[in-house]
Amino acid sequence: xxxxxxxxxxxxxxxxxxxxxxxxxxxxxxxxxxxxxxxxxxxxxxxxxxxxxxxxxxxxxxxxxxxxxxxxxxxxxxxxxxxxxxxxxxxxxxxxxxxxxxxxxxxxxxxxxxxxxxxxxxxxxxxxxxxxxxxxxxxxxxxxxxxxxxxxxxxxxxxxxxxxxxxxxxxxxxxxxxxxxxxxxxxxxxxxxxx
Amino acid sequence: xxxxxxxxxxxxxxxxxxxxxxxxxxxxxxxxxxxxxxxxxxxxxxxxxxxxxxxxxxxxxxxxxxxxxxxxxxxxxxxxxxxxxxxxxxxxxxxxxxxxxxxxxxxxxxxxxxxxxxxxxxxxxxxxxxxxxxxxxxxxxxxxxxxxxxxxxxxxxxxxxxxxxxxxxxxxxxxxxxxxxxxxxxxxxxxxxxxxxxxxxxxxxxxxxxxxxxxxxxxxxxxxxxxxxxxxxxxxxxxxxxxxxxxxxxxxxxxxxxxxxxxxxxxxxxxxxxxxxxxxxxxxxxxxxxxxxxxxxxxxxxxxxxxxxxxxxxxxxxxxxxxxxxxxxxxxxxxxxxxxxxxxxxxxxxxxxxxxxxxxxxxxxxxxxxxxxxxxxxxxxxxxxxxxxxxxxxxxxxxxxxxxxxxxxxxxxxxxxxxxxxxxxxxxxxxxxxxxxxxxxxxxxxxxxxxxxxxxxxxxxxxxxxxxxxxxxxxxxxxxxxxxxxxxxxxxxxxxxxxxxxxxxxxxxxxxxxxxxxxxxxxxxxxxxx
Numbered sequence: 001x002x003x004x005x006x007x008x009x010x011x012x013x014x015x016x017x018x019x020x021x022x023x024x025x026x027x028x029x030x031x032x033x034x035x036x037x038x039x040x041x042x043x044x045x046x047x048x049x050x051x052x053x054x055x056x057x058x059x060x061x062x063x064x065x066x067x068x069x070x071x072x073x074x075x076x077x078x079x080x081x082x083x084x085x086x087x088x089x090x091x092x093x094x095x096x097x098x099x100x101x102x103x104x105x106x107x108x109x110x111x112x113x114x115x116x117x118x119x120x121x122x123x124x125x126x127x128x129x130x131x132x133x134x135x136x137x138x139x140x141x142x143x144x145x146x147x148x149x150x151x152x153x154x155x156x157x158x159x160x161x162x163x164x165x166x167x168x169x170x171x172x173x174x175x176x177x178x179x180x181x182x183x184x185x186x187x188x189x190x191x192x193x194x195x
Numbered sequence: 196x197x198x199x200x201x202x203x204x205x206x207x208x209x210x211x212x213x214x215x216x217x218x219x220x221x222x223x224x225x226x227x228x229x230x231x232x233x234x235x236x237x238x239x240x241x242x243x244x245x246x247x248x249x250x251x252x253x254x255x256x257x258x259x260x261x262x263x264x265x266x267x268x269x270x271x272x273x274x275x276x277x278x279x280x281x282x283x284x285x286x287x288x289x290x291x292x293x294x295x296x297x298x299x300x301x302x303x304x305x306x307x308x309x310x311x312x313x314x315x316x317x318x319x320x321x322x323x324x325x326x327x328x329x330x331x332x333x334x335x336x337x338x339x340x341x342x343x344x345x346x347x348x349x350x351x352x353x354x355x356x357x358x359x360x361x362x363x364x365x366x367x368x369x370x371x372x373x374x375x376x377x378x379x380x381x382x383x384x385x386x387x388x389x390x391x392x393x394x395x396x397x398x399x400x401x402x403x404x405x406x407x408x409x410x411x412x413x414x415x416x417x418x419x420x421x422x423x424x425x426x427x428x429x430x431x432x433x434x435x436x437x438x439x440x441x442x443x444x445x446x447x448x449x450x451x452x453x454x455x456x457x458x459x460x461x462x463x464x465x466x467x468x469x470x471x472x473x474x475x476x477x478x479x480x481x482x483x484x485x486x487x488x489x490x491x492x493x494x495x496x497x498x499x500x501x502x503x504x505x506x507x508x509x510x511x512x513x514x515x516x517x518x519x520x521x522x523x524x525x526x527x528x529x530x531x532x533x534x535x536x537x538x539x540x541x542x543x544x545x546x547x548x549x550x551x552x553x554x555x556x557x558x559x560x561x562x563x564x565x566x567x568x569x570x571x572x573x574x575x576x577x578x579x580x581x582x583x584x585x586x587x588x589x590x591x592x593x594x595x596x597x598x599x600x601x602x603x604x605x606x607x608x609x610x611x612x613x614x615x616x617x618x619x620x621x622x623x624x625x626x627x628x629x630x631x632x633x634x635x636x637x638x639x640x641x642x643x644x645x646x647x648x649x650x651x652x653x654x655x656x657x658x659x660x661x662x663x664x665x666x667x668x669x670x671x672x673x674x675x676x677x678x679x680x681x682x683x684x685x686x687x688x689x690x691x692x693x694x695x696x697x698x699x700x701x702x703x704x705x706x707x708x709x710x711x712x713x714x715x716x717x718x719x720x721x722x723x724x725x
Contacts, residue, residue: 023617060322
């Protein structure tokens with residue numbers, strides 16, 4: 001009998017404890033806006049899930065905008081653009097020895113950041129070669145490529161230039177150093193010859 | 196979409212194959228629940244060998260690797276977990292083959308639901324590490340030391356596998372893992388409750404407990420979060436449940452019928468060992484958390500007859516794949532050093548400690564040094580807890596200033612800023628309740644869960660106290676890591692509630708035929724309810 005009474009008391013106490021998780025449920029609400037709640041009392045303090053499906057590029061716009069991370073975002077967009085053209089891993093990628101040559105000069109232009117070398121290496125299947133060359137493309141060359149429909153634009157001021165699917169690229173930039181162009185190796189050679 | 200679903204289904208098939216030798220002894224429920232997570236470990240095995248062979252991910256090498264893994268695990272299980280001691284006319288219990296269709300429907304259905312929802316949650320770790328390391332691994336096949344050091348082998352390999360099959364952003368596997376956690380908790384609470392309070396009450400309780408767990412904010416978040424927490428929670432839960440099933444069988448007919456105790460135990464310990472392997476490979480600090488199930492096993496083992504076969508079943512299952520992954524990485528890169536994550540020396544020392552523990556346990560069968568005392572009154576469990584506390588104390592003295600700050604952040608996050616709402620206050624109250632009331636304290640499964648949760652927190656606090664000062668928000672490492680024991684908290688709730696409901700006679704089985712599994716003999720008991 002004592003055991004039974006003790007069990008009933010313990011059961012009542014357990015029931016009282018259950019009020020805690022049940023009361024949490026009454027506050028259950030995932031914020032619809034992607035901004036995090038700014039107070040710890042909110043039921044949901046985590047990042048808000050996003051409906052991005054299986055697309056890595058769709059993930060990036062939902063990430064917090066941090067100047068430190070912008071080079072990484074931009075590098076991933078660039079890598080994804082080239083990988084989609086290659087239909088898999090990048091076969092060869094040539095980038096200027098000084099990656100800063102691909103970045104905007106204006107230090108206030110944090111939305112046009114340099115590439116992040118670590119990610120360039122990580123995403124290029126070990127096929128990255130750093131070379132000494134002038135990556136700037138004349139405006140008329142870019143305009144001609146655009147007129148021929150060879151340019152595909154991506155977010156974060158990244159564009160891909162290719163006549164057909166390819167896995168070999170050389171990195172270039174426009175004269176203002178705003179847009180980075182991943183140019184197929186074949187077209188890059190042609191542009192160099194034209195200069 | 197296809198790659199995301201295929202990586203899950205391929206893992207399920209690999210797990211099914213690997214666990215074939217124990218499918219009858221652990222029963223269809225456990226076999227199917229364990230299959231996908233155990234199959235997932237195969238991807239880490241693949242990456243270990245693509246690095247040696249210097250080939251990128253592709254069907255021939257991945258298919259060969261997964262097949263080798265499945266055969267290796269099945270071989271270990273056939274060798275260790277099925278000792279041929281079955282005594283029911285030389286026949287294994289019938290295994291209902293239609294359950295394969297149910298399991299496939301469950302896994303594929305969950306995966307497709309995730310695809311339909313298109314939802315995932317992510318932080319910098321998700322895209323910068325798991326996805327991009329997976330990309331690099333897919334492209335080159337080379338599992339480098341820095342990959343092992345910062346994210347370990349399992350999840351980047353799964354991402355690489357999904358990428359090979361066409362995925363660009365791997366997210367479906369995480370909700371599928373969460374569904375496995377939910378089913379594991381549901382089944383475990385039900386199986387033990389039904390013995391005490393009957394099917395109706397047991398079913399209602401299991402649904403209530405699982406419903407409460409899956410509607411907590413951290414569970415919902417980690418269901419969608421592309422990170423290591425849901426997978427670690429699953430492996431830890433599976434390991435602890437496995438030890439519980441091995442040493443404290445539910446008692447009701449279920450899968451015990453017709454199977455003798457050694458075969459039953461060895462099979463469950465094999466599943467436990469594989470879950471430990473998953474826990475080790477899921478995160479860079481997974482090697483440290485493996486101490487929880489291994490110490491729990493050691494404590495139970497002393498009190499349960501000290502059969503050497505149990506040691507030589509669990510440890511090979513637990514350590515073969517991790518030792519191969521770390522061994523290959525160490526052979527290729529030497530004793531690597533990585534800032535604030537897993538160093539090569541850590542891996543060597545912890546693996547050596549676990550191997551030494553296995554040798555010590557196996558040797559103690561012969562030497563009997565203090566074994567009789569350890570076997571009495573749960574002394575082994577008490578010694579384990581005291582040793583863990585001692586280790587924690589030593590760690591706190593080695594870096595006193597940062598350690599104190601880390602502890603302050605840990606407490607702050609658990610009870611206030613970590614996003615857990617009232618969960619840890621509730622868990623603390625539950626633990627006190629279970630410690631205070633003898634009805635609960637006496638219950639072996641409840642006691643085992645309390646010890647597992649305590650060991651986990653001591654280990655996690657030691658690891659983080661030594662390596663992270665931490666920060667006061669949900670993104671803090673300890674705050675996220677503490678999610679790994681959330682399923683154990685809800686198991687504790689379920690087992691405590693069913694024990695008290697039975698003790699209070701509010702709910703009790705009316706009439707039952709129970710097989711006493713612990714003796715291996717069939718006997719019939721009748722209990723009459725009010």
